[in-house]
Structure formats: structure tokens, C-alpha cells
Amino acid sequence: MAATLAIFALAVAGPAAQAADPASGTPMDARIHALEPELEAYVAAGMKAFDTPGLAIGIVSGDSLVYARGFGVRSKAKGGTVGTRTVFQIGSTTKAFLAATLAIAVDRGKLHWDDRIVDLDPEFQLKDAWVTREFRVFDLMAQRSGLPPYANDWLGILGQDEASLIRSLRNVEPASSFRSTFAYTNITHLLAGRIVARGENAADWSAVLRQDLLEPLGMAETSTTAEAIEAAPDHAQGHRWAPDGTVEVPFTPLFPYAFGAAGEMNSTIEDMARWLRLQLRDGSFDGQKIVSPESMAVTRIARVGINDKAFYAMGWVGLSTPNGRIIWHNGGTPSFGAYVGFAPEKDVGVVILTNEANVGFPDAVGAWVLDRLLDNPRVDHVAAALDVAKTRFAASAKLFMKPENPQPALPLAPLAGNYVEPSFGKAVLRQDGDGAVLELQDGGAVLQLEPWDGSVFTIRQKPVGRFAAIVENSDPSPAGFVQFQIDMDGTKPLLRLTIENQAFTFRRE
Structure with a gap:
């Protein structure tokens, strides 16, 4: 999901933390x-190429944060050193x-990896x-559900709540056979979060996260809401990307927060370094076992192939390189990008955080760092990503x-009225x-239809209500369309x- 660019002064934060x-x-x-020295020059050049306002990086070796530094500004409009x-x-x-x-829930006997989802959530x-x-617990995060990529994500972007998003999956036509093909989805993770919360008798997944991971790891500055990041005295502002420049955008409570545990x-960086230390110590932190090594290993098992060198596990991608394997995952919101790999x-391991939509830059820096530390062949990942x-x-x-000779727009007055679609629900044209x-009754979003070619119209979301x-x-x-x-x-x-290559058919009532 997306980001943008302009020339800015590159500022480097003070000395490395915990170096x-x-x-x-x-x-x-x-x-x-x-x-x-080479890393800092590479980051600076990449930030200029992508017009990335700010970036922070941490490299963990063993049980220590060996290198940590911020580059650039928190906000194009207001500045502030990262x-x-x-x-x-x-x-x-x-x-x-x-x-x-x-x-952790499996370690405690609250769940089993092969539990059937219908037994845990009959709906x-x-x-x-x-x-x-x-469908089993180990399928929820394996990205091999048979659903199309990003199935029904737009329902969340257009305002539907968690329960509606999960329920909507029953209407989606499979794109492939079950467990056969990699296809990235987010809504199955909402269901996984709900199942964990029920198993742990918690209000929601955020509460489980705080109790089971953030507090034991001392990740005191990590949060899960738009309100929390805006309230943090030292927070970055997000920016969307386009080839001609990045543009600053505001926080909203809707995205990515509507997607919960996804x-x-x-x-x-300092908090995420603690997370990397847990990974490198196979579930232990400062001598305390938080996740058993056996259960931690399950999260890294190959579940489905992506290509001849990479597979998807559970929240992680496994990658074979000439000089060893890398476990990694990226993150992208409309105005931020992240990479974690080890x-x-x-x-x-390394973590990269940027205040620009992830169109490949943080992934490229992370891959470059690990290639250098593993003595892999030199590849200019940043240039390739750009x-x-x-x-x-x-x-x-x-x-x-628009086509060179479009057909006259179809008259829409006779087609106005009430429509319904199984996942979107009721709508008024x-x-x-x-x-x-097209006014969507569930969620409140409004789509503008503009003539394109005869009976075909393009759609844009209108800036109304909470979506403005x-x-x-x-x-x-x-x-x-x-x-x-x-x-x-x-x-x-x-x-x-x-x-996004997914079709929904509305019928007039």
C-alpha cells in the first residue's frame, strides 16, 4: 500500500544507541x-533516490544491538531528527x-497447531x-489458503469491521486449490488474532501481545493504535511515494489498524532490536524463556513455496542465499515501510524502519546489509527496487x-437504485x-463513478466523513473499474x- 518525493537535507542522529x-x-x-561507512553512504544515496524523508536502522549481533542510527527527518513539513x-x-x-x-498459546496448551478452526470458531x-x-491453526498464517491475493482487503480499507471482514471470506471464490499456491492474505490473520485472544481469555489480540511479548521484552514504546503513535513525543509522520516525490499524509484510525494482528x-529501532534478540535466541530473552525453541521453530517451517529460493512460513519468509539462509519479512502501510531479517x-539480524510507503526501499537496504555480512555476491538492491x-x-x-476513442457513457439514471453484494452488503447508486x-451502507464509504468507456466507469473514493x-x-x-x-x-x-484484480457483483434489489 503506497507513498511519494522532494529534495531534503539528510540529517544523521546522534551516536549509535547501545553500540x-x-x-x-x-x-x-x-x-x-x-x-x-559504506552502509551509511548506501543509505544516504538510497534515501535521495527514493526521496525517503526518514529512516532508522538497527543491527543486532548475538544478544546485543551493535549498531543503531537514525537518518533524515521525522516529517517533511515539521522536520525533527529521526x-x-x-x-x-x-x-x-x-x-x-x-x-x-x-x-506461546501452544506452549501453554491453550491451542494446538493442528486444531481445526471450526472447532475454535464455529462461525x-x-x-x-x-x-x-x-482449515487448521497452522493454515491461518501460511499464505496458502487458496483465496486470491489480498482477498477482500478493500472491504477493510472502505470501513468494514473485523467481524464483517472475517465473515466476508465465505463469499470468496477460491483462486487455487487449498495449500498448493502462495497467495498473500491479511484477513486470515484477523481470525488468528481473535482465536489467540479467546484462548488466552483476553479482550483482544493487542492485549495478548502486550502481556505475552511487549512487557516481557521491555518494548515499552511499542503500541497498536493511531492515537498512540500520534501521542508519542518522538514519532515519524508518514509519506506516500510517487516517482516525482513523497507527500506527507496524516494518521487515520482506519488503516492499518483496522487489520489488527495483520x-x-x-x-x-530499540524496541525491535529486543524482538530480534528473542528471535536469535530461539525464544529466550535475558535468560528467560518466553517461547519454547520447539514452538519458535514451527513458526519458521516452510509452508508453501514462493519461488525456487524462497518459501513462506508463519509471519516469516525463508530465503536461501549462497552463504546461508535468511529469515525475513517486510511491512508496508500507505505511508510507512519496514524490514526485519536475520x-x-x-x-x-537487521531492522529497517522508514516513514515512506514501502515500494521496496527498506527491503533493499535490509537485503544489502545481510548480503554484506554473509559475504554474498554484491547486488545493488536499491537500484533494482527503484x-x-x-x-x-x-x-x-x-x-x-482513457481509450483513444471511448464510447459514449452509458446513461445511469435508469440504473440508479438499491444494490446488494454478499461481502459489501447494501449499496445505493x-x-x-x-x-x-455508489454509497456503501456498511462502513459508510462513497465511491465516485466517472465515465471511461461506454458501460465501463472508473472508481475513486470520495473524501467524506471519517474517510476525508x-x-x-x-x-x-x-x-x-x-x-x-x-x-x-x-x-x-x-x-x-x-x-485489485478481485471482482464483486452487485445486483439491483
């Missing part, structure tokens, strides 16, 4: 210190925390009855370019000039909404 003496420590500590205690949204790197809370239902019966966390056999980001941006813009507006600040500061390009299909007598029109 080890270069003259002491392990051989890996020495390698990290030797890498510092430091190692600056709070950022961390997006989907939250998922590994969810996996750890599942592991759970997918389109396929057999898959519904066979991506609701805010954190700092090499278990080398006992080293090329991909620009190509994707151009492809998206091209998708919505009203004519609005040459186009129309989000929409006014989001990517101005359309979000998708609507096409009307009309029966012979015109009494039962269909409105087919396509967004």
Missing part, C-alpha cells in the same frame, strides 16, 4: 563496525509477533465446505488511461452528472466492481 566498542565484541561485531527511539508504523512485520503469540466458513472443515503495530546461523517501483507505477497509470456515486483525510492525501489515481451489465428488459442490471 558496542569496536575494539571489543565478536568477529561479527567487528564486521558490522567495518561496514558502517533517532533510534522514533516511533514508526511497522506494517506486516506485525505478523511474526502474531505467530509468536500463537506459539468460520469459506466457500469450499471441505476446506472449511480442514499489521497494527507501531515501534522503534541469519540464524550467523547470529545476526526500477521495479517506477515500472509498477507506470503500469498502474497506463491501466487507467445515485446519478451524479455524467457519472454516479485519508482520501484527500492518498494516491489520486482511480482505484478500480465498474462495468454495468443490463438484461434484455433492463429490470435486473448488474454492477460489476473490479478492484
Whole structure:
């Protein structure tokens, strides 16, 4: 989900937090210190290329935060130096925390990895009855559900609540057979969070997270709401990305926080270093066992292949490199990006936090650092990521370019009225000039339909109600298409909404 750019002065925060003496420590500590000049030059150049306002990085070796530093500014508009205690949204790197809370619940006998979801939550239902019966705890985070990528995420973006999002999965047509294909989803993690909270008799997953991980690890500056990050004295402001510059955007309580355990966390380099130490010590922190090594290992087991070198586990991606494996995950919200990765056999890990939508920059820096520390072949990951980001941006813009000779817009007055779709619920279509507006009753979002080609219209979200600040500061390009299909007598029109390659059919009541 997205971000933008302009020239700014690069500021470096004060001395590294908790940094080890270069003259002491392990051989890996020495390698990290030797890498510092090249690393800082690489980060500075990458920030300029991506117009990233601020970045913070921490490298953990063994049980110590050996290198930690902030670069740039917290906000383009207000400035403020980024430091190692600056709070950022961390997006989907939250998922590994969810996996750890599942592991702790298994250690306590509250859950079992192979428990059927229907036994834990009888309301759970997918389109396929057999898959519904066979879906297990270890499937919730394995990204192999058979659902299409990002299934029904837009319902959350458009304001539907957690219960509605989980319930909506029963209406989604499978895109592949169960457990056969990698396809990234978020809503299954909402269900996992709800199941953990029930098992631990907690109010919600956030409460479990705080009790089972944040407090034992001393992650006092980590939180799970928009209000909490805004209240933090030292917090970064988010920025969306486009090839011509980043643009600052406000926090909203809706995204990513509506996605709960799939991506609701805010954190700092110093707090995330504690999380990396837990990972490198296979579930122990400062001599205290928080997760058993056996359960921690389960969260890293390959569940589905991504390509010939990578697999997805549970909140983690496993990657084979020439000189050892890397376990990692990235995070992206509309205006922040994150990367967390570690090499278990080398006992080293890195975390990158940025206040720019993740279009590949934090992932590239993280991969570059670990390649250097593992003596892998040199690859300019930042340059490659920038090329991909620009190509994707151009492809998206091209998708919505109007045809050279569009057909006249279909008259919408006869099609106005009440519509319904199983996942979106009820909606009202009203004519609005040459186009129309589609008012979604569940969640309150309003979509603007603008003529594109005959019966096809583009859609944009209107800046109304609680969505005003989000929409006014989001990517101005359309979000998708609507096409009307009309029966012979015109009494039962269909409105087919396509967004992020997923189609929803609204029928007029």
C-alpha cells in the first residue's frame, strides 16, 4: 500500500544507541563496525533516490544491538531528527509477533497447531465446505489458503469491521486449490488474532501481545493504535511515494489498524532490536524463556513455496542465499515501510524502519546489509527496487488511461437504485452528472463513478466523513473499474466492481 518525493537535507542522529566498542565484541561485531561507512553512504544515496524523508536502522549481533542510527527527518513539513527511539508504523512485520503469540498459546496448551478452526470458531466458513472443515491453526498464517491475493482487503480499507471482514471470506471464490499456491492474505490473520485472544481469555489480540511479548521484552514504546503513535513525543509522520516525490499524509484510525494482528503495530529501532534478540535466541530473552525453541521453530517451517529460493512460513519468509539462509519479512502501510531479517546461523539480524510507503526501499537496504555480512555476491538492491517501483507505477497509470476513442457513457439514471453484494452488503447508486456515486451502507464509504468507456466507469473514493483525510492525501489515481451489465428488459442490471484484480457483483434489489 503506497507513498511519494522532494529534495531534503539528510540529517544523521546522534551516536549509535547501545553500540558496542569496536575494539571489543565478536568477529561479527567487528564486521558490522567495518561496514558502517559504506552502509551509511548506501543509505544516504538510497534515501535521495527514493526521496525517503526518514529512516532508522538497527543491527543486532548475538544478544546485543551493535549498531543503531537514525537518518533524515521525522516529517517533511515539521522536520525533527529521526533517532533510534522514533516511533514508526511497522506494517506486516506485525505478523511474526502474531505467530509468536500463537506459539506461546501452544506452549501453554491453550491451542494446538493442528486444531481445526471450526472447532475454535464455529462461525468460520469459506466457500469450499471441505476446506472449511480442514482449515487448521497452522493454515491461518501460511499464505496458502487458496483465496486470491489480498482477498477482500478493500472491504477493510472502505470501513468494514473485523467481524464483517472475517465473515466476508465465505463469499470468496477460491483462486487455487487449498495449500498448493502462495497467495498473500491479511484477513486470515484477523481470525488468528481473535482465536489467540479467546484462548488466552483476553479482550483482544493487542492485549495478548502486550502481556505475552511487549512487557516481557521491555518494548515499552511499542503500541497498536493511531492515537498512540500520534501521542508519542518522538514519532515519524508518514509519506506516500510517487516517482516525482513523497507527500506527507496524516494518521487515520482506519488503516492499518483496522487489520489488527495483520499489521497494527507501531515501534522503534530499540524496541525491535529486543524482538530480534528473542528471535536469535530461539525464544529466550535475558535468560528467560518466553517461547519454547520447539514452538519458535514451527513458526519458521516452510509452508508453501514462493519461488525456487524462497518459501513462506508463519509471519516469516525463508530465503536461501549462497552463504546461508535468511529469515525475513517486510511491512508496508500507505505511508510507512519496514524490514526485519536475520541469519540464524550467523547470529545476526537487521531492522529497517522508514516513514515512506514501502515500494521496496527498506527491503533493499535490509537485503544489502545481510548480503554484506554473509559475504554474498554484491547486488545493488536499491537500484533494482527503484526500477521495479517506477515500472509498477507506470503500469498502474497506463491501466487507467482513457481509450483513444471511448464510447459514449452509458446513461445511469435508469440504473440508479438499491444494490446488494454478499461481502459489501447494501449499496445505493445515485446519478451524479455524467457519472454516479455508489454509497456503501456498511462502513459508510462513497465511491465516485466517472465515465471511461461506454458501460465501463472508473472508481475513486470520495473524501467524506471519517474517510476525508485519508482520501484527500492518498494516491489520486482511480482505484478500480465498474462495468454495468443490463438484461434484455433492463429490470435486473448488474454492477460489476473490479478492484485489485478481485471482482464483486452487485445486483439491483
